Amino acid sequence: MKNFLAAVSACATSAAAIIRGMLVGAVLLAAGCGAPPSPPDELRVAMSTFSDGTFLPWNGSTGRKLYLDTIYEYLVYLDPETLAPQPGLAERWQMSPDGREVTLWLRRGVAFHGGWGEMTADDVAYTFNRMMDRTSIAGMASTLRHIVDRVEAIDTYTVHIVLKEPDIEFVSGYLSNGVVVPIQSRRYIESVGDAVANEHPIGTGPFRLVGYRDDTFIEVEAINEGAGNWRVKPDFKRIRFLSVPEEFTRAAMLKAGEVDLAPINYDSIDALAQAGVRTIFVKGNWAPVVRFGGLVQGREDPSVPWKDKRVRQALNYAVDKQAIVDYILHGEALITPGDFPVREWETLQPYPYDPAKARALLREAGYPNGFSMTLRTFTTAPGAEMPIMAEAVASYWRAIGVRTTIVPTTWTALRSAWSTGNASNVAFTHRGLAFAGALQGLIASSHSSNLFATFANDKTDAMISAIGAETDPARRAELIRQLGQYEADEAASVFIGFANEPYGVSPRVGHWPALSQQGTNVEMTTRATP
């Protein structure tokens, strides 16, 4: 027994020693290995995803824009405030009176990194031809194929683009930093091949790629020993992009001072503010909306109650948009009837919150006792709040007798169902993103030939054609406004507004001239003044 107790004691002592040793070790490890602060010259940016994690404009999606825009450059740049096109790699440009041809004169003396020569018209033509090639999986590929007839190098510094259809917004809509058609070096890519060029991207931008680890980090360094290039003299000499899919983790990183810039959810804003992290809002970057299936001409679903305009209007009147904006979007949205952000629609009159009128319209449409319907919802970035928005909308609809079953889904599943006609009898929450040119968005959402249209008929098709053909900017803006008014009157969707997207920024960050299209210009971020 004595031996047994001795053994027990030995065991207990050993176990305690092991545990104590581990704890001490862990504490020592922790004390010595805490998260290192960002170096003064380094900007750390957390992204929810690197998307494809590829580096050529034609081998991935728009989700890569934040880091690609530091390495590459565009022909024109949109002013962050006015969205007017400003000179970029193209010093000037001229659109033909009929809106079908653009001539661009390139900036001279802009060199590709690594001694790959001067950027010329030949590089511009090469970039567009690769973007439009059938092998391109870029988001812009099919649009460019539809709209661009040919891109020619007239001489070393002059490019001529011929369009299949007129579009006076072509320069800002397709050549700017609002989209992803950055100029590539033909000589470099043809010399080393796509595979090498993808691993070692060469651009004309103020930064060059110095490190990449699959789904972990991307690191870029300012060229010319930190001096940058003709366009940007970077305040931060290095930018480290981190892939952090979980929003809580991004918020924790901001609080712990591990990152300087990160997309956050609206419900993190107050908690981060208490920790000294301020929020920058990218104005009007997305539109929370409830879209209806079965409203595209040729793909209609006659069984859905909302085929009747009065029902759609009733569903709009029933929703208290202001409450949703205040309580779900932290007050950061302009209430307006548009299902993706368009400047010309900002002044349209929204549907007021009027449940009595909603009930009356339902009665008039033959639904005095309401009806049952399905509302699919999903989360995305931006748009993590869509499921709770769906709950709110469903509760408002319940008050007028519309019984809603909310079905959680994923963006990919919904997109698949949507484009194959399997979402015609349901409604779904959606986030309409801003487009560099309003016409692109209108074609995407309201032209009956488009797979992803949600409200389209002869009238929207004709209005879109008229907008494309209109070469006078003021009249074109008026036509865009009229199309917006028509869709608002038709209650094409249940509109909420144009939301400002929140980004948490550390005290080290001064100014970030974020653009409402896809949040770019990270290379121009300045350091805070002490």
Next chain:
Amino acid sequence: MLKYMLRRCVEMAGAMLVMSLLVFMLGRALGDPVSLLLSDYATAEDRALLTQELGLDKPLAVQYLTFLSKALRGDLGRSISADRQPVVDSVMRRLPASLQLAAAALLVSLLVGIPLGILAALRYDSWIDHLVRGIALVGQSVPVFWLGIVLMFIFSVLLGWLPTSGYGQLRNIVLPAATMSLFSIAAVTRLTRNSMREALDSDYVRLARIKGLAESRVIWQHALSNSLVPVLTFMGTFFATMITGAVVIETVFGWPGIGRLAFEAILARDFPLMQAVVLVMTALFMSANLAVDVLQAWLDPRVRL
């Protein structure tokens, strides 16, 4: 023994074949990647062209047999979304991260779980036993995503001792490994405790005591060595689960392992990548099972019968 191993290998090949068919069919049932790859301005013609380019217009049986014949030659295809890279390369790039995390969690589980289990068994029905059992119960009940967030909040945000996330340095692995190991610590503790209790009550331990062996020798040499066999068996298979089932932990801590790759492949409907990840996971799991079975068969001849 050789015959037993051959039989298990044949069974494993059959299971892999069934799994390949299941993954292939389930992947298609989730939706198609074409809608994701198409731009917002795509027309029906664009859809048809892309479907044809990806070979998704062919009958399912043809698609499956093509995949299978290539897979048998070691070619699992190219990713649909990520620059059409060979999917095996993508999986192999992520596998080391998963192995590191699982190994660290395994080490912590054994170093903490076994001593705690022994302690509880030796102090049976005492407050120590109750405390250890309570800890084990909590460890097996707490959801890992919640635990990960709490640990991150305490050690990264409040104390600033450890980084919230990341990969590549020793400090990055501490929180995810601690989070991942909690469940297995609890399991190992309970298993060690019960197994040790059984061993301490067994005839051979009584005989050893009657023979007058020193109590420390009875415990360490006779009781413990036998009671650790089920623990090692459990950890063998659980190690594979740690490698393949860490989606949540890898997402919370930004750890670039194959669990996260699988999740991303499913979201992107990247069929070839999805198939490759699941087949590699299956192979890992089955290999671990096979290793454990062989070990058991070697230790216990009755298994081979």
